[in-house]
Amino acid sequence: MMVGHALLAFALTALVAHRYWPTERALLFGVVAGAFATVPDVDMTYAVIGLAQAGLGSVWTMTAAFWGSSQLAHRAVTHSLVVALIAAPGFVLITGDRSRRAIGTIVLSILVWIAFAKSGVIGAGVMFIFVLVGSAVALVAVRRTDLEPRALLVAAAFGLLSHPFGDLFTGEPPQFLYPFDTVLLHSRIALLSDPTLNLLAIFALELTMAWFAVVVYFHVRDDHRHDERLLGHIHGRATLGAGYALAVVFLPAPTLDVSYHFVFSVLAVGAVGVGPKLYPLQPFHVERDPKTWLCTGMAAVTFAILAYAGAYITA
Structure with a gap:
C-alpha cells in the first residue's frame, strides 16, 4: 500500500487546497503531503538485514526472509499517531x-531516545532513519515550494497521520499509539472471506486510489487547460490487459501471504502504456506523452484485475 498512501494523501490535500489556492500551489501542496505519507515506510530498511542474512536463493526464500525480518520493526515505531x-x-x-x-533537533532527538527506551537499538535505528528522511522531505519542500510553515505543518501532519490507516487491510495492524502499550486493533481487516478475492479487493482499492489521484490531477489542471481530458489519454490498447485472465490457469491463486507472483505480473501488464500506436498511414508511432503512458498502463492493469477476478470466480 506504500504507493496508495502517497496517492491518497496527494489527492485529498490537492483537492481541498485547490478551493483556496492557484493550481500549481495546490498540486505542490499535494505532492508534499504525499511525500510525507511515504516516510513511515522507511522502517522497511530494517528488513534488508533479513534479506542479507538469507543470501541468494529462491524468490520464495528471499521474500520470506525479507518480510519476516520486517515484522520485527515494521508498522510499529513509525506508524504511530503519537509519533506523527x-x-x-x-x-x-x-x-x-x-x-x-535547535528546538526541532531536540524534539526529533527525543523521539529517537523514546524509541531506544521502548524498543532498544533496532527501534532507535528505525526512528533515526525516519527522522532523517522526514527532515530531508521538509527541507526539500521548503527549498522547492513557496509553502509557509503552517501549510508545511498541515501537509506533514496529514501525510504522517493518514499513513497507518491504509495498512489496516494488509499484514499486522499498525501500533497506532506507540510507544504506549494500548492496542486498538489485534488483527487486520478482511474485506472478503475468500483469501484470493480479498487480495484482489485490496489491490483494487489501491488501484482506485491511483485513479482518484489521476482524476484529481486532471480536475485541478482543467481550470486553465481545457484540452486536458482523462479519457483522451487512454489508448484502446489498454484492453489488451484483459488477456491476463489466462493467469488463472498458469499461476497459483494469490493470497496476502503469497502474492508476489501476482503483483509483479499484473503490474507488468502496465507496460502496455508505453507500447506503440498503430495507424494506417503511420504504421509505427510511439506515444511521447508520459500522461498517456500512465493512464493507458493503469487502464490495462484495471482490465487485467477485472478479467482475472471474473475468471477466478467462474473457474
Whole structure:
C-alpha cells in the first residue's frame, strides 16, 4: 500500500487546497503531503538485514526472509499517531532559523531516545532513519515550494497521520499509539472471506486510489487547460490487459501471504502504456506523452484485475 498512501494523501490535500489556492500551489501542496505519507515506510530498511542474512536463493526464500525480518520493526515505531503528532512540528521546525532548528533537533532527538527506551537499538535505528528522511522531505519542500510553515505543518501532519490507516487491510495492524502499550486493533481487516478475492479487493482499492489521484490531477489542471481530458489519454490498447485472465490457469491463486507472483505480473501488464500506436498511414508511432503512458498502463492493469477476478470466480 506504500504507493496508495502517497496517492491518497496527494489527492485529498490537492483537492481541498485547490478551493483556496492557484493550481500549481495546490498540486505542490499535494505532492508534499504525499511525500510525507511515504516516510513511515522507511522502517522497511530494517528488513534488508533479513534479506542479507538469507543470501541468494529462491524468490520464495528471499521474500520470506525479507518480510519476516520486517515484522520485527515494521508498522510499529513509525506508524504511530503519537509519533506523527510530535514528528510533524519537529520536521517543520528543522526548516526554520537557528533557534527553531535547535528546538526541532531536540524534539526529533527525543523521539529517537523514546524509541531506544521502548524498543532498544533496532527501534532507535528505525526512528533515526525516519527522522532523517522526514527532515530531508521538509527541507526539500521548503527549498522547492513557496509553502509557509503552517501549510508545511498541515501537509506533514496529514501525510504522517493518514499513513497507518491504509495498512489496516494488509499484514499486522499498525501500533497506532506507540510507544504506549494500548492496542486498538489485534488483527487486520478482511474485506472478503475468500483469501484470493480479498487480495484482489485490496489491490483494487489501491488501484482506485491511483485513479482518484489521476482524476484529481486532471480536475485541478482543467481550470486553465481545457484540452486536458482523462479519457483522451487512454489508448484502446489498454484492453489488451484483459488477456491476463489466462493467469488463472498458469499461476497459483494469490493470497496476502503469497502474492508476489501476482503483483509483479499484473503490474507488468502496465507496460502496455508505453507500447506503440498503430495507424494506417503511420504504421509505427510511439506515444511521447508520459500522461498517456500512465493512464493507458493503469487502464490495462484495471482490465487485467477485472478479467482475472471474473475468471477466478467462474473457474
